[in-house]
Amino acid sequence: MEVLKTFPLGQYIPGNSLLHGISAKAKIIVSFWLIIIIFLLKLNFYSYLLFFFLILLGILLSSLPINYFVRSLKPVYFLVLFTFIIHFFFGEEGGRVYFRYGIIHITDNGIKMALFMSLRLIYLVLITSLLTLTTSVLELAQAIEDLLKPLNFVKFPVHEFSMMMTIAIRFVPTLLEETDKIIKAQKARGAEFGKGNLISQAKSLLPIIIPLFINAFRRANELAEAMEARCYRGAKGRTRYRVSRWTIKDLVFLTIGILYPILLLVFF
Amino acid sequence: MIQLRNVSYVYHEGTTQEKVALKDVNIEIPSPSFLAIIGANGSGKSTFARLLNGLLIPTHGDVIVDGLNSKDFENLWEIRKKVGLVFQNPDNQIIGMTVEEDVAFGCENLGLPPKEIEERIDFALKSVGMEEYRKYPPHLLSGGQKQRIAIAGILAMLPKYIVLDEPTTMLDPKGRKEIMGVVKKLYKEEKTSIILITHHMEEVVWADRIAVFNKGEIVLEGSPKEIFMKDEKLEEWGLSVPLVTKLSKCLVERGFKIPHPILTIEELSTWL
Ligand SMILES: Nc1ncnc2c1ncn2[C@@H]1O[C@H](COP(=O)(O)OP(=O)(O)O)[C@@H](O)[C@H]1O
Ligand SMILES: [Mg+2]
Numbered sequence: 015m016e017v018l019k020t021f022p023l024g025q026y027i028p029g030n031s032l033l034h035g036i037s038a039k040a041k042i043i044v045s046f047w048l049i050i051i052i053f054l055l056k057l058n059f060y061s062y063l064l065f066f067f068l069i070l071l072g073i074l075l076s077s078l079p080i081n082y083f084v085r086s087l088k089p090v091y092f093l094v095l096f097t098f099i100i101h102f103f104f105g106e107e108g109g110r111v112y113f114r115y116g117i118i119h120i121t122d123n124g125i126k127m128a129l130f131m132s133l134r135l136i137y138l139v140l141i142t143s144l145l146t147l148t149t150s151v152l153e154l155a156q157a158i159e160d161l162l163k164p165l166n167f168v169k170f171p172v173h174e175f176s177m178m179m180t181i182a183i184r185f186v187p188t189l190l191e192e193t194d195k196i197i198k199a200q201k202a203r204g205a206e207f208g209k210g211n212l213i214s215q216a217k218s219l220l221p222i223i224i225p226l227f228i229n230a231f232r233r234a235n236e237l238a239e240a241m242e243a244r245c246y247r248g249a250k251g252r253t254r255y256r257v258s259r260w261t262i263k264d265l266v267f268l269t270i271g272i273l274y275p276i277l278l279l280v281f282f
Numbered sequence: 283m284i285q286l287r288n289v290s291y292v293y294h295e296g297t298t299q300e301k302v303a304l305k306d307v308n309i310e311i312p313s314p315s316f317l318a319i320i321g322a323n324g325s326g327k328s329t330f331a332r333l334l335n336g337l338l339i340p341t342h343g344d345v346i347v348d349g350l351n352s353k354d355f356e357n358l359w360e361i362r363k364k365v366g367l368v369f370q371n372p373d374n375q376i377i378g379m380t381v382e383e384d385v386a387f388g389c390e391n392l393g394l395p396p397k398e399i400e401e402r403i404d405f406a407l408k409s410v411g412m413e414e415y416r417k418y419p420p421h422l423l424s425g426g427q428k429q430r431i432a433i434a435g436i437l438a439m440l441p442k443y444i445v446l447d448e449p450t451t452m453l454d455p456k457g458r459k460e461i462m463g464v465v466k467k468l469y470k471e472e473k474t475s476i477i478l479i480t481h482h483m484e485e486v487v488w489a490d491r492i493a494v495f496n497k498g499e500i501v502l503e504g505s506p507k508e509i510f511m512k513d514e515k516l517e518e519w520g521l522s523v524p525l526v527t528k529l530s531k532c533l534v535e536r537g538f539k540i541p542h543p544i545l546t547i548e549e550l551s552t553w554l
Contacts, residue, residue, distance in 0.1 A: 184376075236369065240369055244435065246391050
C-alpha cells in the first residue's frame with residue numbers, strides 16, 4: 015500500500031536545474047531529433063564519442079546524480095548484452111578474422127558492430143531518460159498537445175486526445191490503490207493467487223479484474239459528470255493556466271540540440 | 283434565486299425500468315441562503331442536486347436559475363457557472379495531476395486569462411485552508427483534504443450557489459469537521475448560497491432552512507427548530523434528530539425547565 019501511494023508518475027525527479035527549466039516542447043523535439051540521428055550516425059569512433067559528449071552535457075545540465083541514469087539502463091542490460099554477443103560472435107564478415115569455429119566467427123567488422131549497436135541502445139535509453147527524468151508527465155502531456163496542434167487541420171481531435179492521456183495517467187495511482195484493496199478483500203475471503211497451472215492462475219485473477227472494471231466504469235461516469243459540472247465542453251473557449259512560451263533559453267537549447275548532431279553527420 | 287416549479291424527474295421514461303425519482307417539487311432558494319436537504323436513501327436528493335445545475339433536465343416542470351431556464355440548452359453553461367456542484371466521492375471528481383491544476387480546471391473551461399486563474403487559485407486554496415498543498419499530487423492527500431480541493435475547484439469559478447451532495451459521507455469525523463468548517467465560512471464570509479445535502483443531522487443545524495425529502499417529494503420545510511420538533515414524523519421518513527435534541531427532549535420530559543428543541547451541545551450547556 016505504501017509502495018502504491020508513493021508510486022512515481024513516470025520517472026520524473028523534481029528539480030531546478032537548467033534542463034528542468036527548458037520547455038517540454040523543446041525537450042521533446044530535441045529528443046526525437048537525437049533519436050533519429052542515432053540511427054543515421056556513421057559507425058566510427060569519433061561520431062560516437064562526440065555524440066556521447068552531447069549526452070554528457072545533458073546529464074550535467076540536469077544536475078541529477080549519475081546513478082539515476084545508471085539505474086534507468088537496468089531494464090536493458092540484458093538486451094545490450096544480447097546485442098553485443100550476437101554481433102561479436104555471429105556478426106558481419108569482413109576485416110581481419112580473429113577466430114572461427116563452425117558458425118562462430120570473430121571479425122573486425124563484427125567487433126565494430128557489436129560495440130556500436132550496443133552503444134546505440136544505451137544512447138537511446140539515456141536520451142529518453144534525460145527527457146522523462148526532468149519533465150513531469152503533465153508537462154509532457156501538455157507539450158504533446160501543443161506539438162500535435164497542427165493536426166487539428168486534418169480534424170484530429172488533439173485536445174480530446176491529450177485530455178484522455180492526462181486523465182488516464184491521473185487515474186493510475188487511484189486504480190493501483192483499488193487493485194490493492196480488492197486483492198486484500200479477496201484474500202480475506204480465502205482466494206489464492208499465483209498458484210496452480212496457468213489456467214487456474216488466470217481464473218484466480220477474474221475476481222480482481224471484474225470488480226476493477228466495474229468500478230472503473232462507474233468512476234468514468236462520475237468523472238464525466240464532475241467535468242461537465244465544472245463547465246467543461248471540450249476545447250471550445252478554453253484557456254490554459256500554464257501557457258508555455260518560448261524563451262531565449264529554449265531557443266538556444268533547440269539550436270544546439272539540432273545543429274550539433276547535424277555537424278556530426280556532416281564532418282564524421 | 284433558484285426556482286423549481288412543479289418539477290418531476292423520471293429515469294428511463296417509457297421503458298420497463300421507468301423510475302419516478304422526483305414528484306411535483308416546488309421550492310424557492312433565495313440568494314444568499316443556507317438550505318439543507320435531508321431524506322432517506324433513494325428519496326431523490328441527488329436527482330434534485332443534478333437538476334439544480336442542469337446535469338439533469340426536468341421531465342416535467344421548470345428549474346429557473348436567476349431567470350435562466352435549464353430547459354433551454356443555450357442556458358446550461360451559464361447555469362453551471364452560477365451553480366457549482368460538489369459530489370460525494372472526492373476521488374472521482376479530481377481531474378488535475380496537481381492540486382493547482384485541478385483547481386484551475388473549471389477556470390480554464392470558463393476561458394479566463396492565466397493571470398486571473400492564478401489569483402483565483404490563491405483565493406480558493408486559502409478559503410479551504412490548503413495553500414501549502416498547491417503543488418501536491420492529489421492522490422497523496424487525505425479524504426477530507428481531497429474534498430476540500432474539490433470545493434476549491436468549484437469556488438475558483440466564483441459560483442453564486444454551491445450544491446454539496448453528501449460531501450462528508452466518505453470522510454472520517456475529522457474530515458467531516460473540516461468540510462463543515464469550510465462550508466459555514468463560505469456562507470458567512472463569502473455570502474455564497476449553500477445547498478447542503480446530507481444525512482448527518484448534526485450538520486444541518488447551521489442551515490437557515492431545511493427541506494425534507496421522502497420518496498421524491500418535499501414533505502416538510504422549515505427552520506431547523508421547526509423541523510426537529512417533529513421527531514416522530516422524521517422517524518417515519520427514515521430520519522432521526524441530532525443526539526443532543528433527543529437528550530434535551532428526554533430532559534424536558536423529566537421536568538427540566540429547558541426549551542425544546544435544542545440543536546447544539548453549546549446551547550444545551552448554557553441552559554443547564
Ligand atoms: N441513473 C439512474 N437510473 C435509474 N434510476 C435511478 C438513477 N439514479 C437514481 N435512480 C433512482 O432514483 C431514485 C432517487 O435516487 P437519488 O436521487 O440518487 O436519491 P438519494 O440521493 O436521495 O439517495 C432512487 O430510487 C434511485 O434508485
Ligand atoms: Mg444521493
